[in-house]
Amino acid sequence: MADWVFARLRQAIVEGEIPSGTKISEPELASEYGISRGPLRDAIGRLEACHLVERRPNVGARVVSLTQEDLLELYLLREALEGMAARLAAERMSGRDIDELRKLLKQHQERAELQEGIAYFQTEGDLDFHYRIIKASGNVRLIKLLCDDLYHLMRMYRFQFGMASSRALIAFREHGHIVEAIADRDPEMAELIMRRHIRSSRINVELLFDEKAPKGARATPAIRSASAANGAGAAPPL
Incomplete structure (x- = not known):
């Protein structure tokens, strides 16, 4: 039961169904899901470990802003x-595994929203391009940090923050270049392309913030607000 509640709450937070900054009400959630407070508290604790929920003195648990x-x-x-x-x-x-990675990109390519240049959002776990590469690194501590500690927080950003439509197809092509560098057994090139790929996404996000900021001010809005301004469902690629 606790696992199910954790997965359901995690999905609701990542996808914005429970918005950033929302106070977590144990009585309301216990009633909504028909469970006791014990499993619910366990689920909230696990969400805190995923950095999706934070506890504040005299306030209680809230979804991160x-x-x-x-x-x-x-x-x-x-x-x-x-x-x-x-x-x-x-x-x-x-x-x-490299062949499977190529098949995954083929599946991504067939999605209508990517073909139309609207969005490039990947489902979690093994259906996520970056997740597979991180797992393939074989470095236990690196995997724990990126796939356990920060993974769902990154997904929350990706899902809720808008992107420039031109970035979707570019990001997909960059994924293809990363796969080819890995297939060529060229570690330096694989690292270089991956770093450039993520840096390009960061620059894209910075430009979006600047576009939404008042003249003469640097933007510092919550991601939820930016999502509403840019259109729901358009998520920056990882």
Whole structure:
């Protein structure tokens, strides 16, 4: 029961059904899901470990509020760590896994929203391009940090924050270049392309913030507000 509640709440937070900054009401959620407070508290604790929920003194648990600074810091962290993951994947990924990665990109290519250049949003876990590369790195600590500790927070950013429509197809093509560098067993090139890929996404996000900021001011809105301004469902690629 606790696992089901955790998964359901996680999905609701990531997709914005429970908006950023929302106070978590245990009585309301217990009633809504028809469960006791014990499993619910366990689920909330796990959400806190995923950095989706934070506890504040005299306030209680709330869904995290995502700011421009939070997002850009996360992109800088990802650029370094996922570049390393791509380097290791080029050294360690099996031929079979590389073939599966190519098949995954083929599935992504067939999605209507990508073909129309509207969005490039990937489902979680093994259906996520970056997730597979991180797992293929074989570095246990790197995998824990990116796939356990920060993964769903990154998905929350991706799902709720708008993007320039031109970025979707570009990001997809960049994924293809990363796969080819890994297949060529070229660790330096795989790392370089991955870092450039994530850096380009970060620059895209910075430009979007600047477009929405008042003249003479740097934007620092919550991600939820930016999502509403840019259109729901259009998510920046990881």
